[in-house]
Amino acid sequence: MLCLLVATAIALIAVRGLLASIMLTSVYGLLSASFFVTMDAVDVAFTEAAVGAGVSPLLLLLTVAIVGRREAASNARRLVVPLLLVTVTGALLIIGTLDMPSFGSPDAPAQTHVAPRYLQQSGDEIGIPNVVTSVLASYRAYDTLGEVLVIFTAGVAVLLALAPAGQGGSARAEPPAPEHLAPHTILQVVSKLLIPFMLLFAFYVQFHGEYGPGGGFQAGVIFASGIILYGLLYGLPTVCRVIPPPVVEVLAAVGALIYGLTGVLSLLAGKNFLDYSALAADPVTGQHIGIIAIELGVGIAVAAVIITIYYAFAGRLHTRED
Amino acid sequence: MSTLWLWASDACLLIGSFLLLTGALGFLRFPDFYARIHACGVTETLATGFVLLGLLLRSDDAMPQVKLVLILLFVLFSSPTASHALAKAAWNAGVRPRDNSGKRRVSLPHTDP
């Protein structure tokens, strides 16, 4: 599996032309998801699947559709210095790995520090089976709040960068002119069948995240993928009518706010910021309520940000067309 | 789970693997793009069906079975759709099938608007 990964990466170097590179990138994503599965990292594989299968190649494709797929040949003489640099750095890093604990050993430092506590006590303290979710949403909730804010900021940054100049930044207030869409009857019918399942599955992932793999991050991405698929097949104006861009932008902020307000609530109830035990009389119930609330916030924020990013890129694509 | 089911499952997995290999062979050896899409698309759905059926016969729990049936349904919907979309994209971009000599381009009724 890992050898296949390396082969893909080498192919990526050798191949010229951006569309081919994108396809190899998507193969690379699939492979790394399979690798995460064999490493027991279900949640990570889940996220990689949701991101790598739909959104990530799509954003690259949209960019390439805007900037063109040609790639200039690189100068052979210019390759020598990078090659040397890379070889030296790589050799140093490999010498460094010799000091690492051997792969999979249960007494490596990483395994003996805080992880046993999470594994042994989260069952009693948080009361949900998926340890990844309880660490993500409760023990390390500050960290996750930071991540959500980073994603939110990234959405804002994309909007700032891609809003057409001279329109005061809110170019998406007026929907773009209807574009000419070739009839895709088959695709439209099949997708109409599948999109509800995608959205439904996103909700399943969202609310099943405490018991199995899943959670707000994955659910948000899957939900956004469904919407993006709709937008691809029915055109940007249609999907903008279904979910208007201003609504999505507000929702992104609302998602982050839900997260923060949950923390403030627990603060008001007399415990620490984001200590959900304060949210109910019984600490474990409080933890449950808190985790569901912040996972909801994460899901809304992630879905909204990714849809916003798609709108920004697709809007750019169509303004260039005329 | 009885031995009979295991046997049946093994048989399904074997057929599925064989079909996967034929599909890969076609994908590797066929001369032009539309033939390759055919090799992929046709064998793929059947092979996927057999492998998933083989796995289905292996499980005795309800939840994995439901999930496998869902996977099978989704693949049966989305895989031919993807092939269709891809063939359409290739046609749009001007890729044309070849005839037996492998050189001359076949003149098909032009469906472009």
Next chain:
Amino acid sequence: MLSFTIIVILLVMLVALARAFTGPNVFDRVLAANLFGTKTVLLIAAISYLLGSPDYLDIAVIYALINYISVIGVLRVTEIRRERRQAGAE
């Protein structure tokens, strides 16, 4: 038998990768990526049975659902380029 199937799937993945690397035109690569996606569904399902944990099936469901989005993305990109070409020709 299960491990045999997994090995076969990995082999097919290798073939798809070879095609994605050499593939004469872009669409061969897209087809290879698509084939890779379906094979990943099977691989993850088979691995989940090999390791005996049915949780992994959720990941396979995801791939089965949304893997074809990128192919549709490619279709739209080719369409947009054709429209531009036609607009340029007029």
Next chain:
Amino acid sequence: MDVFSYFNYWVVVVLMMLGFFIVIARGNLVKKLIGLNIFQTSVFILYISAGKVMGGAAPILADGVELYSNPLPHVLILTAIVVGIATTSVGLALVVRIHAAYGTVEEADILEQDATC
């Protein structure tokens, strides 16, 4: 000590260097971002490899299972993947703007235009 105990780390290093090579050796900005993605994924693989315990199960508590893999790297990487796609899209947005301003996404051409004006 057998070779396989370090195999994962070596793959990580190789992938990281391949990504690094694409970033510094290729002039196309989109390609550079793809290289950055490979680099990023190699870090993910490093973390997940460090969290794997031989014979451990996925960290979802179940009856009768004693040994689990380490959940902490999973948490870190799970969020990092989504943050990664968000930041990549910021990069792509900047590439689109650069294309609008310079008409090209090749580093050499951009530097040339900067030098002439």
